[in-house]
Amino acid sequence: MEAKIYAIITSGGKQYKVEENKDIVVERIEGKEGDKITLSEINLISNGDKIEIGKPVLAKAAVKATIKKQIKGDKVIAFKYKPKKRYRRKVGHRQLLTILHLDKISVKQ
Numbered sequence: 001m002e003a004k005i006y007a008i009i010t011s012g013g014k015q016y017k018v019e020e021n022k023d024i025v026v027e028r029i030e031g032k033e034g035d036k037i038t039l040s041e042i043n044l045i046s047n048g049d050k051i052e053i054g055k056p057v058l059a060k061a062a063v064k065a066t067i068k069k070q071i072k073g074d075k076v077i078a079f080k081y082k083p084k085k086r087y088r089r090k091v092g093h094r095q096l097l098t099i100l101h102l103d104k105i106s107v108k109q
Contacts, residue, residue, distance in 0.1 A: 003047065003048025003049070004019060004048075005019070005020065005045070005046065005047045005048075005105055006018060006019045006045075006046050006105070007042050007043075007044060007045045007046070007061070007063055007105050008042070008043045008044040009039050009041060009042055009043065009063055010041040010043060010057075011026045011027065011029070011039060011041070012026055012027030012028075013027075014026070014027070015043065018063060018102050018105070019102065019105075020102055020103070020104060020105055021101075021102065021103075022101075022102055023068060023099055023100065023101050023102070024099070024100050024102065025071075025097050025098070025099050025100075026097065026098055026100060027095065027096070027097060027098070028070070028095075028096035028097060028098050029067065029098045029100070031067045031098075032067065032070075033067055033068065033069055033070065034066065034067065035066070035067045036064065036065070036066055036103075037064075037065050037066075037067065037100075038062050038063070038064055038065075039062065039063040039064075039065060040057075040061075040062055041057050042054060042057055042058045042061040042062065042063060043056065043057060043058070044058075045058060045061055045105065045107055047107075052107070058107075060107060060108040061105075061106065061107050061108070062106050062108075063102060063104070063105050063106075064102075064103045064104040064105075064106065065100040065101060065102050065103060066100070066101045066103055067098060067099075067100060068099040068100060068101045069098070069099040070096070070097075070098055070099075071096075071097050071098075071099060072094045072095070072096060072097065073094055073095040073096075073097050074094070075092050075093070075094050076092070076093050076094075076095075077090065077091070077092055078090075078091045078092075078093065079091075
């Protein structure tokens with residue numbers, strides 16, 4: 001049985017568990033579809049029974065990814081209301097998102 005390599009990365013202030021050849025949805029990263037990017041904020045890498053933890057990040061680690069698509073998320077409605085005061089505010093928001101295909105998790109020795 002082959003051990004799966006995975007990493008915990010930080011992107012857009014959020015942490016994600018990533019594996020090679022998988023897709024993830026993160027907050028907007030600048031670039032066009034098909035662009036290759038390198039994510040350098042790696043908090044943890046696990047390769048089978050060997051785990052490396054960064055304090056706070058691993059300087060010698062990187063995750064190579066390809067921008068698959070730039071999209072907008074679902075609309076979120078923020079509705080403010082105060083009873084008996086005729087106060088109502090309705091605001092919609094759609095977050096800009098990026099779909100990434102994770103190509104390679106690498107650790108420089």
